[in-house]
Amino acid sequence: MSKNQFESQESSITDFDPNLAADVLVIGGGPSGTWAAWSAAASGASAVLVDKGYCGTTGCAAASGNGVWYVPPDQSLREAAMASRETLGGFLSNRHWMARVLEQTYTNVNQLAEWGYPFPTDDEGKPYRRSLQGPEYMRLMRKQVKKAGVKILDHSPALELLIDQDGAVGGAKGINRRTGRRWAVRAQAVIIATGGCAFLSKALGCNVLTGDGYLMAAEAGAEMSGMEFSNAYGISPAFSSVTKTLFYNWATFTYEDGTEIPGAGSQRGRSVIAKTLLTQPVYAILDRATEEMRVAMRVAQPNFFLPLDRAGIDPFTQRFPVTLRLEGTVRGTGGIRIVDETCATSVRGLYAAGDAATRELICGGFTGGGSHNAAWAISSGFWSGQSAAEYASLLGGKANQRRLEGVGEAALQSKSSGANTLATDEVIQAVQAEVFPYNRNYFRTERGLSASLDRLHSLWQEIRTSRVVADNEIVRAREAAAMVATARWMYSSALERKETRGMHKHEDYPQLDPNQQHYLLSGGLDKVWVKAQPLGRGAEDRGKGEIFQSKILDSTSKIGVAL
């Protein structure tokens, strides 16, 4: 018997505490995870939600303000909303998916209002629902998830997925990082909602987002998609974590001597800022905001001003140094490939939602602000929860007596014995040195990507052959492994996309190539692979999706009826 084996009759409360069984396990407690857990519970499933941090404060949304892609059901408004991003996204998005996300987001955001989210009213006295303040939003989501009967385990990172003898996912094991106790949850279906990967860059709220779910899913056999779209960078004051970029639309960017940097800007001119930062500091001043706007800005985004106020800087009259922090796949669009409208992955019993799943279906290869990301988290979370509940009820309760085995390997099992213990911090610094620099990741070259990949593959070997660290360092070690795995899928995909499309800027191939209007799937751990996937899978999957949607209409859940 493998040491990883996990059988219900043998495991006891002394081995795992808690040792739970549920219909649906949700891993991750940000927007997509809370919507997933709520929707699973509302569909009649028992659900457990585990989070590495604290459900309600974890993830990039909680720490920030979030625009939402909330468009009323008016044909021309929705058409315009869909058309507006297609060029930026490099023509990889899918109208059918955009339409269903717009519809589901509209319904669910209205549900937030019913739950008591304090939406403001606009000039005409109508509710304004296109913006959510993170702390308020996620505090409310935690409350609703608890009210729905979901069991929440905070500070309980999952370390590996459990699979049955047929390769279907049947739960996860993890550790409570406050008590050090190991936990296990058996479940008929598992939803990965662990967010993207920002490589511990300290972009706002992003340090819990280290690609953990990608690694776990890949170990169970799942595929990634769009990992070349992983080089989003957010503007922040150089000393600060606050990567909120909206207000830089009203900034002037200057060199040290105060002269304006030609072409530099928040939206179109961010690459000019990156190019300048390679050789010298860049300063910003929000001198294009009118007096009237300045007052509104403070109320709209209190945390934008927080670090500046505390550093004694008036951003409207004083210039301050800025930098670009990597937001990786958090604002990039790559992630776990989903194969149909239920947000299922290619592994049975495994679903993906939010930033953990690829967002190419609605954004293609580029996301600007957070509004599409928030809409995607809400919609994909909702769908995955409902689908997982349905799948669980089809499997029936017996499924939780399956014989299960943990499939986690990297940093949990070593391929050799007697080697050195894994130097976790050094591995993390090494992977950051490959993905942070603008001249490696923002601006990509074949030579640079290949050289980085050589080093990243060596790092992976080091992880696989080093001795496993002690329990108190196991979470960080798994994060390190997840970041190295993520970086390898990113750069392997980037190398394969020999053109410039979406956020993927390839210096050797600066033009968009119509022959590469396809998705790039990737995966593999010891050996990484990449392959092209033609567009149009969405249409092929539509039949399946329509059946599923009609089920939502029949469901007794409140939100289903509202559709």
Place this chain on the structure above:
Amino acid sequence: MIELVSKSRCIECNLCVSVCPTNVFDSVLNGAPTIARQSDCQTCYICELYCPVDALYVAPQSDRQTTVNEAELTATGLLGSYRENVGWGSGRTSTAKTDQTFQLLKHLK
């Protein structure tokens, strides 16, 4: 990064220990929590919002330690300023209600 847990203000509710998404604090028996893993602080400021007595201060510098003076922070009104600005705490109204984003977006493009 988090720089201050005010011993004089702290009521030992340990909410900060629970809500910190990166597990920076440790609770202490009969005492104020300690900043046990400062370098893990991601400077998200959320602990300040949940502290009912404004005993926490997160300095704006996210990549390096700084020294802070509690008396000075109190005098300048920075202790608890974020909680006040988002309208959390008894007797306050959440500023989500007065969010002016829609006014600003009118000025875009």
